[in-house]
Amino acid sequence: MSWLRATGAWLEARLGLRDSIWPIMRHPVPSGARWWYVFGSATLTLFMVQIITGICLALVYVPAPDQAFESLEYMNYDQYLGWLLRAIHYYAATGMVCMMFVHMTQVFLFGAFKYPRELTWLVGVGLLALTLFMGFSGQVLRWDQDAYWGLNLAASMAGRVPVIGPQVVNLLLGGPAVGAASLSRFFTLHVFIVPGLLILLISLHLYLVLKKGISEPPVPGRPVDPKTYEAEYHKVIEKGEPFFPDAVWRDAIVSFVTVVVVVIVAAWLGPYGPRSIPDPTLPANPRPDWYFLWLFALLALSPPQVETFIMLVLPVVLFGILIAFPFVAGKGERSWRRRPVSVLMVIVVFVSFVTLTYLGVTAPWSPEMDAWSGTPVPEKMIQWPDPKDPEQRHNLTPEQLQGAVVLQNKNCRDCHALDGKGGQRGPDLTEVATRLTRPQLIRQVIQGGGNMPAYGKQLKPAEVDALVDFLATLHGGQPPAHSSAPASP
């Protein structure tokens, strides 16, 4: 083994790592940091996984609209282990975003963004923005209907920028419409430009972590004072432990476990998409990836007057708040036990995110486009039980049955459910007759109202009669609505 030692000595004589890298490895970190401080490393590890798997995917992927989808299908089915690499890339991205939010929340609650680590936080906010952009551009590269229409959606939002909207759209898409230039653009951004910026900012982030030291776990009642902090931190560090080998193992274990979990999940669930052929002439039901489902929900639920504000100003405001934190609250109490407003903010953000994401998944505001032909009226609703013998069931009258046909043919089911099946956009009609009287039903059908279109022009009087006859039978055995009952559609 002497030749190994000789080679090592030869290299050390030239590289001088003992003077440069070794002190960095041995830099002291506060003891007691323990398992709370591992999420940044896990995020970084997953970023490296993304680089490696991303390079592998780029070997096969064709960034041109006529072949991108086919090259993804090739990767899923023909390329040896292509399916697994695509899956790892997708779930490592998911993991990276999750770890980043956990890391950020920990830093926020521990007050680690305060003096003297403000710049580290600001660089972190930049990393957040770039990572979210990677999430969106990655979805665009998965060139399916979601990608095509998602890009249209982003461009429509950009088009709302006052005065220069059309120019912004042009620059974003590389032309007036989504096409070849747009995909090339997002490929370049996703593969060259943004990863380069990420590496740059990560280097700066790590440099600052080394320069300013890892923050010590906060102690309630010991606020940060810029005049005395450095001296206090120096005392903490003297009692600390070296990063290598004491602390590094914790980081390593969590990072490696994360990678193993990502690979297992990827192998288990397989690659995500591409979902459907990106043919703009086919019907589509586009959905964003989970990172942006909350925004999808927000845009569906917000009133038109504030929409442009949500699209263009809200992101600036949110990032502005993140940027303002270290300047507004750069000193003082660090422990979350003494910062109730901060804890409340974290809770509000997470509850809003989860709620909006759930709404984005269920999307009750979207009509179910094929319910009118694919979801029939439940059999029990076109029959009624004999009052004497419940086993004996009678059909509805021919006119009432005709009304059920009108309900299907006029696409009512796209928005209205019967017995829980059908669109969720309008109210479930299973027991509508307990809420609305006949005249109210007729008025609602003909004039619309609430969020319902007026059907007066589309239905003949006989069809309205039949439809309302049928709807009037839908009271689930309860007493029907009385004329003095308040109308609630």
Next chain:
Amino acid sequence: MSQPIDPYEPPPPTSPERRLILQWCAIATGALASLALGIPIIGYLFGTLIKRPPDDWVDLGPVGKFPPKQTTLVNFDLPVAQQWDGKARLTSAYVRHYERPWPVLAHGGFVVFAINCAHLGCPVSWFPSSGLFLCPCHGGVYYEDGSVASGPPPRPLYQYDIQFVRAGTPRQVVPLEEYERLDETERGKTERGKLILQIKAGHVPTLHDPLRKSDKGGKA
């Protein structure tokens, strides 16, 4: 033997003027190099703004292809498409054909709606039996004339510019007055059916006019 040069010791200030000249030469050549490289790169990157989109009129088909009182889905190639655009070169529009007396804004009885929802551009589907356009994304609903029936869209469906041309090259535009006169006899109707309906497709209204509230006064 001369003394060995100490690399950390600046050379003696024998010629401060000479150093100043060198400094200015470096700044000047640096500026020149930046411009020489920067102007082409910036021009290349922003070229898409300078290049005017083609005002190409695109054929949707003979007028007779669109039955009156109906809304027909047509696919066409975007004039800005590239060879390697694949299916992305395609887009769709809904042609609504009115009978006399047609609405004021219908050009010779025709209105061509962009397929994109006026909210955020998702593709709307036409349901003939209920006479509604439904959007799958955020639940926008439009009546058959394109006006908003429900949901978040801030304005009616976008409309394309329309013209009628005779078949053959070059296409010869038929003025609207002449087109409307053709309507009056049976022979005229047949002749009218052979004319080709064109839309101005170089401009994608959903992406470029989202701030325009309606198409009234100066059609899209």
